[in-house]
Amino acid sequence: MGTIGDGNLSDKIWNREMIESLEQSFLDPRSVVYVADSSLVTAKNLQRMAQSKVRFISRIPETFKAAGEVKARAFAEDRWQAIGRLARTRRNGAFYHAVSYRHALAGGTYRLTVVRSSSLDKRKEKKLERLIRTEQEAMQRAARELMGRRFSCQADAEAALAAFQKAHEDALHTTRGLVIGYTEEKRPRGRPREGMVYPKETHYQVEIRLFAPSEEARKAWLERESAFVLISNLPEDEWSDTALLEEYKGQTKVEQGRPGAKDEVPLGLHLVAFPGKCLRDPALRLRGSQEARGARAVLRGQRDGARARPGQSDGS
Helix, strand or coil: CCEECCCCCCHHHHHHHHHHHHHHCCCCHHHEEEEECHHHCCHHHHHHHHHHCCEEEEECCCCCHHHHHHHHHHHHHCCCEEEEEECCCCCCCCEEEEEEEEEEECCEEEEEEEEEECCCCHHHHHHHHHHHHHHHHHHHHHHHHHHCCCECCHHHHHHHHHHHHHHCCCCCCEEEEEEEEEEEECCCCCCCCCCCCCCEEEEEEEEEEEECCCHHHHHHHHHHHHCEEEEECCCCCCCCHHHHHHHHHCCCCEECCCCCCCCCCCCCEEEEECCCCCEECCECCCCCCHHHHHHHHHHHHHHHHHHHCCCCCCCC
16 A cells, blocks of 8 residues: 555545555455545545445545535534644644534535634735735626616616625625615707706616725634535544544644643544655554554555665655
8 A cells, every 4th residue: 555656646546546455455444544635535536435434534625515515504603612722733823613514425424524723824814815806896897887877767776786785795895885866857959948847857876885894804704714624434422523633634632721631532543645745655644453553564664665666756
């Protein structure tokens, strides 16, 4: 399982090959916890792991609709459970909260754990500024177009305003709008006749004011962006949200406000895959039984032997 591979190989394909290797190895898939990044999560890989009963922890890509759905639910319900700071971090390291849901995906049901971090990535802040600029330009264009229309019926103008507000109800910017009626005399061309009474006509137009995002809205957006979703098929009665997160993050201890506190992580063989290098060695962390120690020795021997070959590179 510890092999030298093509560094240009797609991580999704490599993960599928790893699943096949697990099936063909001496390891019992039920005693293995396969930990990998989001490239593992494809419909085919999920179905293959379900058939082979491979237990895993990964991160669901943001491109999956399910990721947005469970994040929206988590923030709406606000039932977060405090996890704490991961071990080996500075005292001012990120503080984590999490909540788990059962969710249907790729023909199966999985445990999706929404994790919220107090750490705000600077890239997220730049992304927010770009979003605000883009959103402002788009809403200003739409508002100008609507305000340039004339409605002969007040109800039609109010309906158009309501549709505009509905279309932008999830925007960071806020709006205020009203319908104003304008009455004008319909005079023919030429010099008006003295004492002539001309008919009047009323039309309606929409006025819209656009307001910049509030600090509360900016903060809420950044919090949502700082959240991510873990996906696993591990049972909650054996693996807490804390255990999932620390295993995914590659930590061994979670501080919970008292020294030495630690969630118990079930023993067994834990394969941690970080594809992207030519030398793809998934056995970066192994715990537990004699089987695990034997696997460590086998994989270390394969890795060292591969590195000893002349002309080979580990891709680092």
